[in-house]
């Protein structure tokens with residue numbers, strides 16, 4: 001990089017903390033009411049998703065005028081040239097709706113579609129996950145590094161499901177096959193945080209299809225800066241067209257082989 005991306009992390013943290021505070025207030029004010037559905041009846045959007053995205057857009061317009069913003073609720077998902085902000089105003093909306101605390105505000109800065117800075121802020125715990133390209137990743141200021149796992153059969157793997165039933169059925173087939181080859185599998189419900197969990201060694205690996213750019217933009221950088229081997233959607237045809245996979249390096253090849261043998265590429 002021809003510039004230091006760390007000031008972009010500071011912007012992302014500032015704005016994500018403000019959005020996280022709004023998101024948490026909204027739960028107490030009971031304005032979490034579901035306002036709409038997206039791909040299916042179970043894929044929800046709440047008033048808080050929309051208010052959070054509006055806050056992020058307004059604040060970025062002041063702090064970083066003129067820079068485009070891609071957000072989950074207001075659209076745009078393709079990579080944009082130049083510096084672009086990629087925002088998930090609530091990642092883990094279903095968890096949020098239920099008060100299951102694994103949800104977050106995710107903000108990343110991408111240069112020509114590549115993440116250079118990111119922040120993931122958890123409203124419930126207040127945890128702040130950050131990374132800048134080439135400068136490592138941090139949880140509340142403490143440097144992160146991936147787990148020391150070396151055996152896939154003793155690894156804890158994060159996973160996710162799309163909302164559409166047909167695709168979910170195929171993903172569940174892979175899940176069932178994989179479950180006999182690893183220690184256990186977690187489906188915690190927020191992709192950005194699942195990637196952060198790989199960064200912290202809370203998971204040894206993670207795999208999911210069909211994420212939006214906003215789901216992985218910050219978390220994938222946080223995982224890779226902590227030492228994870230990360231495959232972004234479209235980068236490994238053996239995983240299928242739209243898979244995101246992250247793993248501690250010593251198990252990455254074994255996880256890849258197992259996923260392929262379990263039919264992951266065809267889901």
Ligand code: LIP
Pocket residue numbers: 072088090091092093094160161162163188189190191192208210211212215
């Ligand atoms: C959700 C995730 C979840 C994933 C869903 C969805 P949202 O994000 O992070 O883990 O499996 O497909 O994308 O919609 O709550 O921001």
